[in-house]
Amino acid sequence: MTGTNFSVSDEQMGDISVVRLSGYLDAHTAPRLEKKLKELTESGKYKILVDFQDLTYISSAGLGVFMGSIEECRENKGDIKMCQMQENVYTIFDLLGFPMLYDIDDKMQTLIDKFNEQK
Numbered sequence: 001m002t003g004t005n006f007s008v009s010d011e012q013m014g015d016i017s018v019v020r021l022s023g024y025l026d027a028h029t030a031p032r033l034e035k036k037l038k039e040l041t042e043s044g045k046y047k048i049l050v051d052f053q054d055l056t057y058i059s060s061a062g063l064g065v066f067m068g069s070i071e072e073c074r075e076n077k078g079d080i081k082m083c084q085m086q087e088n089v090y091t092i093f094d095l096l097g098f099p100m101l102y103d104i105d106d107k108m109q110t111l112i113d114k115f116n117e118q119k
Contacts, residue, residue: 019037020051024055024057025058026062052084053083057089066080066082082102
């Protein structure tokens with residue numbers, strides 16, 4: 001299955017941008033996620049919460065998008081936090097050591113609370 005089955009959307013919850021991913025995130029679809037994150041940071045939105053609930057697959061290209069954006073967010077007192085990953089997606093993040101670099105949680109509210117504590 002290729003990148004045609006992918007969507008990315010975002011909504012604001014206060015000063016937090018919730019980015020929802022769906023489908024397959026691979027080399028073909030990663031530029032769409034990269035564009036979305038760039039739009040958010042260029043408009044001064046650095047607190048990004050990524051909801052993986054409907055993401056069924058991620059490749060190394062998809063992982064790279066997050067690595068490319070995290071530094072700018074943190075330099076601007078923000079962060080990228082991740083929630084509701086399916087087990088197969090989390091396994092890939094875990095194998096590459098992402099849980100040491102990112103806040104990853106099953107519950108979206110836990111991460112919203114962490115963002116609010118940063119103020």
